[in-house]
Amino acid sequence: xxxxxxxxxxxxxxxxxxxxxxxxxxxxxxxxxxxxxxxxxxxxxxxxxxxxxxxxxxxxxxxxxxxxxxxxxxxxxxxxxxxxxxxxxxxxxxxxxxxxxxxxxxxxxxxxxxxxxxxxxxxxxxxxxxxxxxxxxxx
Numbered sequence: 001x002x003x004x005x006x007x008x009x010x011x012x013x014x015x016x017x018x019x020x021x022x023x024x025x026x027x028x029x030x031x032x033x034x035x036x037x038x039x040x041x042x043x044x045x046x047x048x049x050x051x052x053x054x055x056x057x058x059x060x061x062x063x064x065x066x067x068x069x070x071x072x073x074x075x076x077x078x079x080x081x082x083x084x085x086x087x088x089x090x091x092x093x094x095x096x097x098x099x100x101x102x103x104x105x106x107x108x109x110x111x112x113x114x115x116x117x118x119x120x121x122x123x124x125x126x127x128x129x130x131x132x133x134x135x136x137x138x139x
Contacts, residue, residue, distance in 0.1 A: 007065040009077060013038050016058035017100075020065040027066025027102040027116075031058050035094040050092040055118055055126045056083060063102045063114040064132070072107045078132040086128040096120045110134040 001020050005011065020029040033050055040048035064078055092098055102116035115129035 001065075001069075004065060007068050008061055010061055014057075015061070016054060017061045017065060020062055020069065022066060022069050025103065027063060027069075027100075027104075027114075029058075029062030029066065029100040029102070030097055031062075031100075032097045033092060033094055037094065040094055048094050050096075050098070052086065052088050052126065055088070055092060055098065056086055056128050056130065058098060059100050059102060059116050059118055059126070059128055060114075060130055060132065062100045063104075063112070063116065063130075066102060067104065067107060067112055067114075070104070070107075072104070072112065073109060074112070074134045075109045076134045076136050078112055079135040080130060081133040082131040084129040084131065086126065088126050090120065090123050090125040092118075092120055092125050098125070105129070 004017055016031050017029050018031050039051060043051050099119045100116060102114050105113040105115055112132040117124050118126040
């Protein structure tokens with residue numbers, strides 16, 4: 001998919017999704033993490049890994065794009081209301097392509113409940129479930 005920025009208000013260096021498409025009822029997305037990404041310099045210099053919160057953010061951004069591709073448009077900007085659960089199973093490192101699979105649990109123009117997994121190769125790096133609500137701030 002081209003032009004991710006037309007679906008999200010996020011901009012570099014805080015845009016963590018490169019491609020999104022729909023496969024049946026699943027949102028599929030990916031993001032490549034690069035050696036020069038800003039956070040690797042301090043997290044951690046001797047063993048750089050993607051911070052877990054940025055993995056969840058990447059999944060939520062992908063979920064927001066996917067929801068719009070499925071015809072779910074927020075009345076305003078979707079923002080995190082709750083991260084219900086997150087489990088981190090493997091580090092994501094510089095050079096890794098983070099593959100994301102997301103399902104909508106419940107969705108409307110004011111409420112978005114999603115869950116998904118993020119993988120590197122065949123290995124699950126993170127599993128998470130979150131709720132976003134329309135913020136009242138126009139997009």
